[in-house]
Amino acid sequence: MSLLAAKRLEKHYGNHVVLENLNFSVEPGEFVTLVGASGCGKTTFLKMLLGTEAVSKGSLTLDNQPIPNEPGPDRGVVFQKYSVFPHLTVLGNVMMADELHSSKLLGKSFGAAKRRAVEKACARIDEVGLDHALNKYPHELSGGMQQRLAIAQALMMRPRILLLDEPFGALDPGIRQDMHVLINRLWQEQQLTIFMITHDLKEAFELGTRLWVFDKTRHDPQAPEAFGATITYDLPISRDRPSTDLEEALQQGGLKTHTQETLL
């Protein structure tokens, strides 16, 4: 049974068609990377998974149920920015999920429950390598450390799906490499299902098991809004094959899309 499936999924704002004709099914444990030109609807798609944008037409199901129309703990998320709470320390940020869960009224736990939450959170923080910064506030952390924190925080609820919206877009190349190692390890250890938007095709090949290219298949120069983007290429990526081979394969297949021109 597939975890997530879409059938003739569409999204439009009035007459402006953003996405059309999306059909796919994703199994648990897949790492899907999404690439495509800016403004082609990748983020809109992610927001539909998140539940902040409604489905216009067609179906989008999670575990054979229509996807909930608001964010919930089954879908974790890391944005490019503003993903952590500025008013909480590293420990507070990671503990938050646990505290919200165990104390419905106050959203804050005390005594034994608090000690348990701290313990759990510390283990998570260790995993992402922030154990030296437990009591620091996000503004005292570098960009890479903030994203590590955001990932640790998002994983506290053990979400079925982890959504990443260009999580490493604002980071330096060296730090980005560290983050790839981290996310790859977490993905394998915890058998996560991940959707990641990226502008870096190399990153998409390196991390993903499956690559989606979002692009428009039809263009009407008189009415550029009449047609939306869809998944033009759905490529399985094998881990053993180096990414350069795949790029070559793409080129040999004659996939000279707008996307490729902008990305490669």
Place this chain on the structure above:
Amino acid sequence: MKRLINLTPSRGGRWLLGLLPFLLLAMLYMSLSNARLAENPNDRLLPTPSNMASTFYHLATAENVRTGEVVLWTDTFASLERIVIGVGISALIGLVVGIVNGGIPIIRAKFSPLVTVASLIPPMAILPILFIAFGTGEAAKIALIVIGVTPFLIRDLQGHALRLPDEQLIKAQTLGASSWQVMLRVLLPQLTPRLLNATRLALGTAWLFLIAAEAIAAQEGLGYRIFLVRRYLSMDVILPYVAWITLLAFLLDQLLAWVSRLAFPWYHAGEGDKS
């Protein structure tokens, strides 16, 4: 030669430069005062500093023969009590309404226009209504401060709540937060330092309303005293009282700033020492 915008005074220099206008004003006052007093030793308009100091000392130490009260302290405590209660009530209402309005769109749609309209009513214009409704006691004065200050606080906090990045609200929901928990754990802690800041700005307005209300109907208070002695042209009381009120306002302001910096270090992270 550096550009003007790149020239920064040293630490000591900044103090001296800050002090300079005060010294100039003091010198100007002294020369004017001396000139008037040379002409007429009984002039009351610009009393000498020593005259003001002795009057102020008298007000601060001499007990009233009949009641045993010391004028300055009775006035100060009465006024401070009113302003602290008034601003405290305003801050509490402002925080609660600001969070609920900022966090829940359905409620915002109902109350936001009301708050906007209410904030445009000149509070002084409804002071007579307050006196009629609450009598001329403490309640009317406190109510004037609350009515004058609360809409400003609500609008500021609501605006700030709406400016919080959506990402944070979404993130909280993906961590399993209910509406109540989002307000309690995301909005409340992020709006509290903002409230302290807005309250600092609103204090000036609060003093204005306080003194206006005291001037019209009171038995004691800083504003009452100033307007009382105006009849006798007692500038030797008025000027020290104005300075005293300014000092109190300054201390309240600094107290709030200090609490904010101490309790919410993350809020002040972006501020350099560009003072």
